[in-house]
Amino acid sequence: MTERLPLFPLGSVLYPGLVLPLHVFEERYRRLMADLTAGPEPHRFGVVAIRDGREVAPTGADAESPALAGLGPDPHRALFEMGCVAEIAQLQSHADGRFELLATGTTRFRILSIDATGPYLTAEVETVEEQTGPEAKVLAAGVERIFRAYQKRLAGARESSVSGTQELPDDPNILSYLVAAASVLDTHDKQRLLAAETASDRLRAELRLLRREAAVLAKLPSLPAVELTRQAFNPN
Structure with a gap:
């Protein structure tokens, strides 16, 4: 249309x-x-x-x-x-x-x-149109797991010291967009996630990106996480 x-x-x-x-x-x-x-x-x-x-x-x-x-x-x-x-x-x-x-x-x-x-x-x-794609549920479970670890690193907290967990959507399409919006990525990476043909493609790309970003965060213990977190939720 x-x-x-x-x-x-x-x-x-x-x-x-x-x-x-x-x-x-x-x-x-x-x-x-x-x-x-x-x-x-x-x-x-x-x-x-x-x-x-x-x-x-x-x-x-x-x-x-x-x-x-x-x-x-x-x-x-x-x-x-x-x-x-x-x-x-x-x-x-x-x-x-x-x-x-x-x-x-x-x-x-x-x-x-x-x-x-x-x-x-x-x-x-x-x-x-939105398409889910194959293996979306399996990919979503993997993205959720690594996204939680990524959020904790971004917040500057050890996983063992964080109490409570944020509820994430079960729907793979919705989850894929929420993770894309909440991750600290440059515009080109974010645009590639928007343009992914299916939710499976988007989730698969997010697994790669989150692993990359988690590795960067692990090497930067003095990272200004507060500023990065603010950027993740600021569209301007």
Whole structure:
């Protein structure tokens, strides 16, 4: 299924089922939110990660186009191909035009074409269906085990000194996205997890990534874990 969505480029990755807090202050995104809320519910937009993980200063013709501001002249090259639909759950508007909102990731999409002629980017996108894949339950059990150990290392605590355990979802798809969101990884790694064809593929990749990260943490006893933990749950 295809549809047209307004795009909200970010320096981070949104996953289905995860919550995204946003403070909207730039003019082009104020306009996006105003247009969305003037229409019928649900109010939905597409979140897509910027390839270099941050916006760049506009120059030349780019500076004259609000939709392209900070992305360079070619949004196809500046943005990843796959993103996630965000549905607004809470919205507060301010007298000065700013918005504070909470949105929830719903479904993945693949960008087919981008229109930069308006005040903000819009795109024709196709929905990417979720697939579980083979051996998902077995892989999920392995990811859960290593993720718990990874969290404890990240918190700077010995496994034996940590009391209580966080409840993790049984569904392999949901677990795969939660682990992807909560792990301290760079944008490219996080994007590869979003783009995985099946939950099994995502979980298999997470096993490799978590083992890699756990090995790094084991060699860095003075790692500023508080800052890393904050980054893991901060989408901006």
